Amino acid sequence: MSISRRAERAFVEAAKLAWKSFQAVNTRLPEGKPFQPKWAPRPLLKSYERTRPPLGFPRETDSLCPTCVKEVRNAIIRGERDLQDLVTGHPGEIKAMLLEEDGKIIMRKTCEKHGTFEDVISIDPDFTRRIESLFPGRDFKTVGDELVHRHGSSNIKYGRGTVMTIDLTNRCNMMCNPCFMDANQVGYVHEPTLDDLKEILDRSISFKPRRQLALLFSGGEPTVAPTFLPIMRYATEIGYYANMAATNGIRFAQDPEFAFEAYDATLNTAYLQFDGVGNEANSHRHIGNLFDVKLQAIENLAKAGISITLVVTIVNGINN
Ligand code: SF4
Known part of the structure; x- marks a missing residue:
């Protein structure tokens, strides 16, 4: 291992130790008045207040049938379907499974009308798991967006x-x-x-x-x-x-x-x-x-x- 790589490792380990020591003290101190920045709807969330969706593999997720999507889009353009259907009708929505198979993460989903679709999501499952593990938890619930987010x-x-x-x-x-x-x-x-x-x-x-x-x-x-x-x-x-x-x-x-x-x-x-x-x-x-x-x-x-x-x-x- 090169000297610079060893120095980098040592630095990472020292940073981990410093963080753990800081947390050990920090979690024992009484919580002060939470800070609320101007951009936020409420005081900053603590890590334990943040929620998370299910992660890891296998898991079920929401997806779309790619063929239904094209059919719906064309029907709207031809005037045969109402644009509002996209908001209220859930057109083309199907469930999908995220699976680890043959060293890859794949998405597999089946539309009753158009059959089964499969896509490769990742060719490095460990890297994908690592990225998912870095998810810090959900942000604030949005406030005041009732007229903006209607999708x-x-x-x-x-x-x-x-x-x-x-x-x-x-x-x-x-x-x-x-x-x-x-x-x-x-x-x-x-x-x-x-x-x-x-x-x-x-x-x-x-x-x-x-x-x-x-x-x-x-x-x-x-x-x-x-x-x-x-x-x-x-x-x-x-x-x-x-x-x-x-x-x-x-x-x-x-x-x-x-x-x-x-x-x-x-x-x-x-x-x-x-x-x-x-x-x-x-x-x-x-x-x-x-x-x-x-x-x-x-x-x-x-x-x-x-x-x-x-x-x-x-x-x-x-x-x-
Ligand atoms: S937007 Fe223009 S540059 Fe981009 S892919 Fe289409 S034709 Fe090419």
């Missing part, structure tokens, strides 16, 4: 998601096939107005707990939407602390000035589509020099001070 079975009940994703447009300056958002492919443009978007942000910030207020602007390609810059400015004004954009990077590559404008409009992070190193690794997106474009985008974003997260999308049978 049927998938209602958020505790805390809030880490990141809220908002699609600014279904237009895109690329034509990938497959595109997981069907950008440019549905025969109409859907682009919320600036007022629509402000209303979404106002409502989302209206309830407690009011923390982890990060936004991911997506699409289609969010940078082609006229609302991209103004809505980020508005979000920062009213208290959101981070703006991210899920982008293919083309606009940033084409126009260095645009990267500076986005930075001024408070864009923190480009969540940059990046499927591999070299043009060959990106050829499934049908742009011959796409990797060169990515490099230019990275350079322009970095010069403007915007941080970058590279995002790989793997589609079975296309680029795996």
